[in-house]
Amino acid sequence: MECVGIVIERLTRNGVIDRGLLYDSPFTDLTPDGPDSVFDDEDVDRFLARLRTLNQTAEVSDASTDVG
Helix, strand or coil: CHHHHHHHHHHHHHCCCHHHHCCCCCCCHCCCCCCHHHHHHHHHHHHHHHHHHHHHHCCCCCHHHHHH
């Protein structure tokens, strides 16, 4: 799934991803309703919960500025 690749790329570059971005371009370019078009409600809830956990536990380091 291309959407998953975009999420992984953004997490790799930034360490976090705003869950709201999943409902904007480029995600909606692939599926009009973001993850809701790809997964059932329960899976979307789990996915967003995991992103929330990742975002809350992410740590910024000096090495992260070298990515890009």
